[in-house]
Each structure stands twice: as structure tokens, then as C-alpha cells.
Amino acid sequence: MGNLIDTLLSHLALEEDEYWDEENNRLQNAGLSGTAIYLEAQENRQHHSENRKRLYLIQNELLPNPREGTPWQHLHSSSSDRGFIMTMGIDVSTFEYLLQSGFALLWNTTPIPRPDQPMTAPPRVNSRSLDPAGGLGLILHYLNLTMRDVSLMEIFALIPSTVNRYLDFCLDILLSVLRQIPKGVxxxxxxxxxxxxxxxxxxxxxxxxxxxxxxxxxxxxxxxxxxxxxxxxxxxxxxxxxxxxxxxxxxxxxx
Structure with a gap:
């Protein structure tokens, strides 16, 4: 009887050892799988970051002065209804109407929101990359054409951070203008x-x-x-x- 009990206990101990060996292997494999998933996620994040770096231009790859010799400056100086309608959806007279109906005033008197400056600071108009017409042209290009931001960078000779900041700013003041002009009601x-x-x-x-x-x-x-x-x-x-x-x-x- 004693030998039988000893044999059963030996079998139970062996099965328990096998169970814990399998459990340890499962946990180890799960840990390895988690590590693999983490490494893959890190690789994907790095790949995505590298791809984002390829989607914008730096200052040395753009024209030196946003106010001189850019495609936008050439289009604006042409005063071509055809060119304005094709790129911005409106003719020259409508563009000037929007500009003179409050857009230029708001551009010159409203500070562009920046995280490093309070909104109470006076606007530094002379240090801006674009004049009021350039700001209106930028937002109308953005609204009328389905283009990547990199195209706006080339047309207006602006770096990505400036494009994004100007788009947000111009959307707000254009909306204010459209709300107050009779033809926008x-x-x-x-x-x-x-x-x-x-x-x-x-x-x-x-x-x-x-x-x-x-x-x-x-x-x-x-x-x-x-x-x-x-x-x-x-x-x-x-x-x-x-x-x-x-x-x-x-x-x-x-x-």
C-alpha cells in the first residue's frame, strides 16, 4: 500500500513539474511575443517619422524671399482672371473685394497666435513672410485646390511651421470677413x-x-x-x- 502511494505521489509530482515547465515556456513565449510587438511598433513609428520628414521642404530648398519672385507673386502681379479662378476659385475683382472688405485690416491689426507670445502683443506686420494679399492667396489656394502642404511651401516659399500657422490664422480672419460683408450673408x-x-x-x-x-x-x-x-x-x-x-x-x- 505504501509503495502504491509513493508511486502516485511521484506521478503527481512529475505532472506538476511538467505543468509548470509548460507554463514557464508559455509565459516566456508570451514575453518574447510582447517584445517582438514592441520592437515592431518602434520600427513602424520610426518609419512613419522618417516618412513625415520626406513630406516637407526646408529653408535651403525654397526660394529665399516669400515676397519676391515666388510663383504666387507672379500670379498675383498678372491680375489674370483665368489664373485666379483656376487656382483660387474667384476672379481678380472678388479677390480685391475680400481684401478691402476687412481681410487686409484684420491681417495688419491682429497678432498671429504663437505659443511663445501673448495675444496682447502688438502685431509685427513688417516681419511677416507674407503681406495681406499673400495671406488671402494662401488660404484660397488651400480651400480651392486639393494639394499637399508641400505644394503650398513651393508656391509661397514658406517652411511647414509657417504654412500651418498662417492657414489657421487666415481661416479665422476670412470667416470674420465673410460674416460681416453683405454678399456673404x-x-x-x-x-x-x-x-x-x-x-x-x-x-x-x-x-x-x-x-x-x-x-x-x-x-x-x-x-x-x-x-x-x-x-x-x-x-x-x-x-x-x-x-x-x-x-x-x-x-x-x-x-
Whole structure:
């Protein structure tokens, strides 16, 4: 009986040793897998960082003076409606209208937000890389064309940090201008103007009483954003591309 118990205890001890050997091997393998995952993540992070370094230009690779001899300066001095419309979506007179309707004033009187300076500091207009027209041209190029930031760097001869800071600044002051000019206001038709538009619609579609215009959607293609929230907001699952979607209302007269 004693020998049988000893034999069973030996078997149990052997099985326990085998169990812990397997457990140690599993933990060791898990540790090695975790190390491999960590090293792979570090390698991917380094690769991503190196790729980001290739996506911008440094000062020595750009034209020396953003205010002289740049593609933007040449386009601006040409005063070509065709060139302005193709690159910025508006003609020369509209560009000047926006500039004189408050954009230039805000550019010259508002300090550009910087982490190393308080917003109460006076704006250093003479030390800026662009004048008011250049700032408006930069933001209109950005809004109208689906281009990489590196293209803006080449056109305006600006380094990446300056491009990003100017884009944020110009978006804010352009929005302020559009909110205060009469042509930037969105309003519904009233009175005689409404009746004129409704008569045009009824003449073609007799059953559409009370209508004054039409609405249509517009998908503007945009570059995929590295920000996950923006990327999700602009992705169109039906078209499998990234867009900013707008709704545009037209009066029956075409306005």
C-alpha cells in the first residue's frame, strides 16, 4: 500500500513539474511575443517619422524671399482672371473685394497666435513672410485646390511651421470677413423677389406652388487627414473617397 502511494505521489509530482515547465515556456513565449510587438511598433513609428520628414521642404530648398519672385507673386502681379479662378476659385475683382472688405485690416491689426507670445502683443506686420494679399492667396489656394502642404511651401516659399500657422490664422480672419460683408450673408427670399422666383418655377412646373428655388449637393474632394476624427468625418463610404460635402441653394433666376 505504501509503495502504491509513493508511486502516485511521484506521478503527481512529475505532472506538476511538467505543468509548470509548460507554463514557464508559455509565459516566456508570451514575453518574447510582447517584445517582438514592441520592437515592431518602434520600427513602424520610426518609419512613419522618417516618412513625415520626406513630406516637407526646408529653408535651403525654397526660394529665399516669400515676397519676391515666388510663383504666387507672379500670379498675383498678372491680375489674370483665368489664373485666379483656376487656382483660387474667384476672379481678380472678388479677390480685391475680400481684401478691402476687412481681410487686409484684420491681417495688419491682429497678432498671429504663437505659443511663445501673448495675444496682447502688438502685431509685427513688417516681419511677416507674407503681406495681406499673400495671406488671402494662401488660404484660397488651400480651400480651392486639393494639394499637399508641400505644394503650398513651393508656391509661397514658406517652411511647414509657417504654412500651418498662417492657414489657421487666415481661416479665422476670412470667416470674420465673410460674416460681416453683405454678399456673404445667407438669407431667404421675401416679397416681390420671392414671387418673381416662384413665377419662374410655376411656369415650368405648375404643381410647385410656393417654391422659389432648388437645392443641390456638392462633394469637394479633399486630402486624407492624418487626424482620425477628421478622416472619419470626411470619408464617403458610398464613393470610397474623402470629401467635404456642401449643400447649395439656387433661386429660380440662377442666383
Amino acid at each position: 445667407i438669407r431667404w427670399l421675401e416679397g416681390d423677389e420671392f414671387q418673381e422666383n416662384n413665377s419662374l418655377i410655376v411656369a415650368r412646373h405648375p404643381l410647385l406652388m410656393g417654391a422659389f428655388g432648388t437645392m443641390d449637393g456638392l462633394n469637394l474632394p479633399v486630402q486624407e487627414s492624418p487626424d482620425q476624427e477628421i478622416e472619419n468625418a470626411t470619408f464617403n463610404g458610398w464613393l470610397h473617397e474623402h470629401f467635404v460635402s456642401s449643400v447649395i441653394a439656387f433661386g429660380a433666376t440662377g442666383m
